[in-house]
Amino acid sequence: MIATTKKPKLTVPGPHSSPLFGNLIQMFKFVDDSISLSRQLFQNYGSVVSLLAEGGTNIYSPYPNCPGTVIAYGADIVREVTSQHDVFHKCPLIGILYGKQNDSPRTKPFNHILVGLFGVNGGEHRQHRQLLMPAFHRQRIESYRDEMVDIIQSELDGLQIGEIVNVVELMRRLTMRVASKTLFGEDVNQGGEELVRLLKKFGKRLGNPAIAILPFDIPGLPYHYLLDAMLELDGEMRDIIRRRTTSGVDGGDVLSMLIQAKDADSGLTLTEDELLGHVTAIFAAGHDTSTNAIAWVLFLLSQHPQVAADLLDELESVLHGEPPTVEQLQQLPLLERVVKESMRVLPSIPWNGRVASETTTLGGFEIPAGTEVFVSIYQTHHSAEIYSQPQQFNPQRWEEIEPTMYEYNPFSAGSRICIGAGFAMMEIKIVLAMLLMRYRLQLITEKPIDGKGMIVMSPRNGLPMLVYKQDRQFTQGVGGVRGNVREMVDLPQ
Numbered sequence: 001m002i003a004t005t006k007k008p009k010l011t012v013p014g015p016h017s018s019p020l021f022g023n024l025i026q027m028f029k030f031v032d033d034s035i036s037l038s039r040q041l042f043q044n045y046g047s048v049v050s051l052l053a054e055g056g057t058n059i060y061s062p063y064p065n066c067p068g069t070v071i072a073y074g075a076d077i078v079r080e081v082t083s084q085h086d087v088f089h090k091c092p093l094i095g096i097l098y099g100k101q102n103d104s105p106r107t108k109p110f111n112h113i114l115v116g117l118f119g120v121n122g123g124e125h126r127q128h129r130q131l132l133m134p135a136f137h138r139q140r141i142e143s144y145r146d147e148m149v150d151i152i153q154s155e156l157d158g159l160q161i162g163e164i165v166n167v168v169e170l171m172r173r174l175t176m177r178v179a180s181k182t183l184f185g186e187d188v189n190q191g192g193e194e195l196v197r198l199l200k201k202f203g204k205r206l207g208n209p210a211i212a213i214l215p216f217d218i219p220g221l222p223y224h225y226l227l228d229a230m231l232e233l234d235g236e237m238r239d240i241i242r243r244r245t246t247s248g249v250d251g252g253d254v255l256s257m258l259i260q261a262k263d264a265d266s267g268l269t270l271t272e273d274e275l276l277g278h279v280t281a282i283f284a285a286g287h288d289t290s291t292n293a294i295a296w297v298l299f300l301l302s303q304h305p306q307v308a309a310d311l312l313d314e315l316e317s318v319l320h321g322e323p324p325t326v327e328q329l330q331q332l333p334l335l336e337r338v339v340k341e342s343m344r345v346l347p348s349i350p351w352n353g354r355v356a357s358e359t360t361t362l363g364g365f366e367i368p369a370g371t372e373v374f375v376s377i378y379q380t381h382h383s384a385e386i387y388s389q390p391q392q393f394n395p396q397r398w399e400e401i402e403p404t405m406y407e408y409n410p411f412s413a414g415s416r417i418c419i420g421a422g423f424a425m426m427e428i429k430i431v432l433a434m435l436l437m438r439y440r441l442q443l444i445t446e447k448p449i450d451g452k453g454m455i456v457m458s459p460r461n462g463l464p465m466l467v468y469k470q471d472r473q474f475t476q477g478v479g480g481v482r483g484n485v486r487e488m489v490d491l492p493q
């Protein structure tokens with residue numbers, strides 16, 4: 001626990017709040033549309049900005065006396081934060097709720113649900129990461145290829161020509177199935193529905209801002225229903241873990257590997273609570289991210305017909321309509337560039353959140369202990385000092401540029417770099433290759449495309465697309481896009 005007995009003052013520049021509920025309003029604005037608000041703040045105050053000059057905001061830090069929120073961007077900032085992991089601590093995905101455990105047994109799961117790697121720092125993080133690494137080794141990940149292909153095939157078989165499909169929902173179902181199969185060995189379509197239902201229910205309750213404002217376990221209040229959903233999820237997950245532990249069967253999935261994982265020096269294995277923390281965190285970190293990464297690629301392709309045509313040429317010439325093998329994935333350079341460029345312009349994780357474990361500096365400003373710091377991956381990727389015409393979706397640029405890991409970091413950088421990056425890239429590429437050879441998806445522009453969300457950036461109104469057999473009519477459906485995405489990427493009128 002970071003000890004801050006008195007709330008120190010922030011001296012990082014930023015806007016001043018209105019007298020009544022100014023901090024709540026600013027927090028709400030940030031959570032609602034962090035990209036637009038931060039763009040404005042960076043323009044007005046520079047690359048290191050306080051959400052409110054006087055502090056008093058707390059979005060993510062579970063520690064009492066958090067002095068406020070600092071947002072920052074740029075390669076130097078990314079380096080400072082990601083290379084000093086003992087100074088800039090990471091906190092559980094459950095955010096401020098992590099600090100709300102009390103004597104009630106109903107709050108006990110806050111200890112572990114969505115904690116995993118996100119909730120450990122320093123030596124403990126190194127130890128846990130080492131235990132998890134074998135499950136994410138290249139060979140292990142590659143062994144998931146066949147299961148991924150089967151699930152993708154079955155989801156694509158379900159698409160009807162002429163129907164309008166919300167691509168975000170389609171990809172969410174697909175990546176959830178892939179995650180539950182590779183993590184727990186349970187395909188959603190073959191009996192894993194209960195777990196996915198409970199995870200969804202819990203995620204929905206967690207997204208209700210009222211739980212932070214009225215955290216009282218009283219029937220009728222959203223916090224009460226969050227605790228109910230969390231206990232149900234906790235129970236279901238424990239059952240899965242116990243079944244797997246007592247059966248002693250290695251199903252080849254991540255959970256089986258984690259049950260067997262043993263620290264080489266101490267011989268320690270993961271406790272049931274730790275296992276629960278890891279699998280819920282990996283599940284949460286591993287499917288919504290990929291869902292939106294794929295959705296944004298499909299959006300950008302729908303508005304860049306020449307890129308879409310070139311990509312299909314590449315896919316067909318190498319794959320001839322068949323799902324890619326692991327080796328063939330290395331022979332698709334344009335696919336690689338399209339995905340990289342899409343994750344540069346519209347990263348599905350726009351921020352890296354941290355909390356200062358001691359008083360330190362960032363970009364030359366003093367950062368008091370306990371301050372929460374958000375580093376903007378999005379704004380770093382849109383920096384004109386690093387990328388010429390940063391708003392342009394131009395996969396070709398990757399033929400000439402080789403940014404450092406601090407300049408380009410959709411998966412973060414340093415010792416806390418995404419453990420699932422290899423898994424995600426393989427999944428995203430296989431989905432795109434199989435989908436694009438079979439179908440053309442034409443964007444429906446009825447509703448604005450608004451990229452929203454603080455943890456994961458997602459199109460708020462979904463991404464409705466009309467399904468065609470792949471007919472190469474890529475110029476259809478180009479243009480007419482409205483919404484805040486126009487401020488993020490250059491699009492045809």
Ligand code: HEM
Pocket residue numbers: 090117118129281282285286287289290293348349351352353354409410411412415416417418419420421423424
């Ligand atoms: C396009 C897909 C993905 C993106 C963009 C992404 C991005 C990220 C980023 C930016 C971080 C660092 C967050 C921070 O430092 O604050 C991270 C961490 C993490 N990711 Fe991913 N991720 C993706 C997919 C996955 C998948 C598929 C898995 C697992 C199956 C996964 C598991 C994790 C875990 C466990 C961490 C914590 C690592 C640590 O703290 O040591 N991610 N991811």
